Amino acid sequence: MRRLLSIFRRDVKSSVREFLLLYIILAPIVVTIGLRFFIPSVNAISLQFALDKGMEEAAVQEFEKYGRTELLDGRTALENRVNKVDDIIGVLQKEDGGYVVITQGNEKESAKLMAYQILSGMKSQGAERAVTFSDIGAKISSVAVYGASSVILMAILLGGMVIGLNIIEEKEDMTISALSVTPMRRLEFIAGKSIVGFVLPVIEVLAVIWILGLRDVNVGMVLVMTLSSSIIAVIFGFLMGVLSSNQITGIANMKFLLIFVSASYIGAAVLPADKHIFLYWSPLYWSSIGLIRVIANTITWAQIVQYTVWIIALTGLVFLLFKGKIQKGLT
Amino acid sequence: MTGGIEMIKVRDLYHSYNNNEQYAVKNVSFEIAKGEIFGFLGPSGAGKSTTQKILIGLLPLQKGNVTVDGADVRKSSRELFDSIGVSFERPNVYKKLTGVENLKFYSEMFGVPTEDPLKLLKMVGLEDAAHKKAGEYSKGMLQRLVFARSMINNPKIWFLDEPTSGLDPNTTSMIKSIIREKQKQGTTIFLTTHNMHIAEELCDRVAFITNGEISAIDSPRSLKLSFGERLVAVEYIEDGKSKKETLSMVDAGQKQRLNDLITRCKVETMHTQEATLEEIFIKITGKELK
Numbered sequence: 001m002r003r004l005l006s007i008f009r010r011d012v013k014s015s016v017r018e019f020l021l022l023y024i025i026l027a028p029i030v031v032t033i034g035l036r037f038f039i040p041s042v043n044a045i046s047l048q049f050a051l052d053k054g055m056e057e058a059a060v061q062e063f064e065k066y067g068r069t070e071l072l073d074g075r076t077a078l079e080n081r082v083n084k085v086d087d088i089i090g091v092l093q094k095e096d097g098g099y100v101v102i103t104q105g106n107e108k109e110s111a112k113l114m115a116y117q118i119l120s121g122m123k124s125q126g127a128e129r130a131v132t133f134s135d136i137g138a139k140i141s142s143v144a145v146y147g148a149s150s151v152i153l154m155a156i157l158l159g160g161m162v163i164g165l166n167i168i169e170e171k172e173d174m175t176i177s178a179l180s181v182t183p184m185r186r187l188e189f190i191a192g193k194s195i196v197g198f199v200l201p202v203i204e205v206l207a208v209i210w211i212l213g214l215r216d217v218n219v220g221m222v223l224v225m226t227l228s229s230s231i232i233a234v235i236f237g238f239l240m241g242v243l244s245s246n247q248i249t250g251i252a253n254m255k256f257l258l259i260f261v262s263a264s265y266i267g268a269a270v271l272p273a274d275k276h277i278f279l280y281w282s283p284l285y286w287s288s289i290g291l292i293r294v295i296a297n298t299i300t301w302a303q304i305v306q307y308t309v310w311i312i313a314l315t316g317l318v319f320l321l322f323k324g325k326i327q328k329g330l331t
Numbered sequence: 332m333t334g335g336i337e338m339i340k341v342r343d344l345y346h347s348y349n350n351n352e353q354y355a356v357k358n359v360s361f362e363i364a365k366g367e368i369f370g371f372l373g374p375s376g377a378g379k380s381t382t383q384k385i386l387i388g389l390l391p392l393q394k395g396n397v398t399v400d401g402a403d404v405r406k407s408s409r410e411l412f413d414s415i416g417v418s419f420e421r422p423n424v425y426k427k428l429t430g431v432e433n434l435k436f437y438s439e440m441f442g443v444p445t446e447d448p449l450k451l452l453k454m455v456g457l458e459d460a461a462h463k464k465a466g467e468y469s470k471g472m473l474q475r476l477v478f479a480r481s482m483i484n485n486p487k488i489w490f491l492d493e494p495t496s497g498l499d500p501n502t503t504s505m506i507k508s509i510i511r512e513k514q515k516q517g518t519t520i521f522l523t524t525h526n527m528h529i530a531e532e533l534c535d536r537v538a539f540i541t542n543g544e545i546s547a548i549d550s551p552r553s554l555k556l557s558f559g560e561r562l563v564a565v566e567y568i569e570d571g572k573s574k575k576e577t578l579s580m581v582d583a584g585q586k587q588r589l590n591d592l593i594t595r596c597k598v599e600t601m602h603t604q605e606a607t608l609e610e611i612f613i614k615i616t617g618k619e620l621k
Binding site for chain 2: 002003006009010013014017018169173174175177178179180181182183184185
């Protein structure tokens with residue numbers, strides 16, 4: 001254990017003394033701080049209304065005065081649109097002529113009031129109608145859900161990158177051969193190098209939650225998803241380390257990995273549920289979907305366990321595939 | 332061999348990098364006694380580093396038998412490294428860590444009591460640079476840091492690969508003193524070098540290796556006696572002119588010539604000249620040390 005901690009301490013010390021690694025470590029925090037300021041401004045940029053096609057022409061024209069409008073067919077289409085990432089207020093005209101304002105539930109109060117005021121303005125112009133509100137049930141901004149989950153995924157993967165770059169440093173300085181003539185075992189080296197890939201994301205994830213003020217998020221669930229997802233990052237970190245002869249090659253290899261990360265995350269966030277099956281092969285898909293749902297508070301512990309099993313099993317397969325390469329690269 | 336406990340024993344060692352009949356090391360056998368300084372001498376690519384790498388476990392043992400501190404290297408546990416120190420030729424240290432941090436980190440890998448890093452840095456004259464990042468060290472300073480690191484666990488068996496390479500004469504002298512002092516303390520030293528002067532000064536025995544094969548093993552003195560030719564360089568005045576001759580002290584005719592010169596001419600200087608280890612190496616192996 002002493003050797004493991006020594007290797008971890010050395011990696012941290014060495015990482016904070018290298019500009020590139022320090023930037024990698026701090027990037028998720030910097031992005032989160034940016035996101036913290038960005039979230040309210042995104043919601044406040046402009047008003048968007050999804051209107052039912054069956055609405056009176058006058059009402060549609062009235063809404064067009066205050067913001068961008070989209071005409072959709074029926075309540076289901078309106079609810080689906082309101083459920084998307086951006087903030088948009090749905091308005092439906094009932095058969096009795098009254099209006100229903102459809103919201104996700106996480107919009108700014110002022111946005112909801114604006115819809116009410118527009119409809120009230122129409123009332124004062126003589127078109128008196130009853131207005132009711134319908135809340136779909138979301139408790140957190142979509143921007144916060146996708147922003148936080150993507151930053152967390154980034155923190156996890158950058159933890160792996162720190163491992164990779166530290167291994168590249170060992171290779172470039174040929175310090176592995178110096179360690180090979182000590183009683184340190186290869187497994188201790190691998191375990192010691194891996195610690196940073198778990199500790200760094202955990203610290204950063206807690207910081208992300210705190211900075212974004214995500215008080216309703218289940219921290220235990222986030223940490224389980226973070227730790228299980230870190231296994232993927234650690235394996236990729238080792239692969240990046242053994243396959244790359246220098247930092248530049250390392251970063252190039254990491255960019256290649258980011259294609260899979262982006263595909264998995266965007267797929268999990270954007271694709272309709274029935275198409276997700278095409279992403280089941282990717283452990284990063286399970287991380288993405290898990291993190292998104294944990295932040296959105298729409299996941300159970302049973303699902304967390306299910307996702308974790310998928311992640312571990314798929315990462316295990318990746319590890320078995322590259323085990324020989326990793327072992328050979330560390331000698 | 333000088334006698335006593337065998338700390339390293341190598342028998343019929345072969346190694347091929349391509350796993351074929353092209354051997355980088357072939358039929359190498361030797362043993363090193365406790366407290367002995369054994370020099371492994373040869374030009375670049377002769378098989379010195381391959382042999383050393385097998386002894387310290389950086390290369391697998393393919394063919395032959397090797398025991399280090401009584402343990403078969405094929406079956407030895409990692410704990411064997413608690414009693415081994417290795418000074419690499421290339422300065423393989425962490426450039427972002429300071430000198431003292433490098434030694435402290437390395438010391439934490441061992442399961443035995445280790446030396447104080449600052450004490451070791453002082454021994455090699457790096458006390459002023461102890462808290463400087465190794466990346467800012469000169470080549471010679473890095474070499475000394477690697478040398479100091481190899482002593483951190485007080486090794487019983489010490490592998491030194493070109494320990495004075497790139498060092499100035501003062502530092503070389505300091506390193507030689509440390510090696511002698513360690514020998515006095517009972518450390519067994521395996522010195523790999525192509526520097527014959529260092530080998531001649533430090534080694535109890537040397538092995539000449541070329542093309543992966545050992546061509547001679549003995550003490551530097553015995554090798555000189557066996558293969559060297561004792562010569563005398565004489566500067567004298569004859570017929571008003573200054574002349575110089577180098578004469579053999581073995582050949583009867585040249586011995587007579589020396590006597591003549593001493594009787595007839597005014598001898599200005601006369602120095603005995605022994606063959607150097609380098610000359611003997613060339614004589615035995617037919618190759619120069621580069």
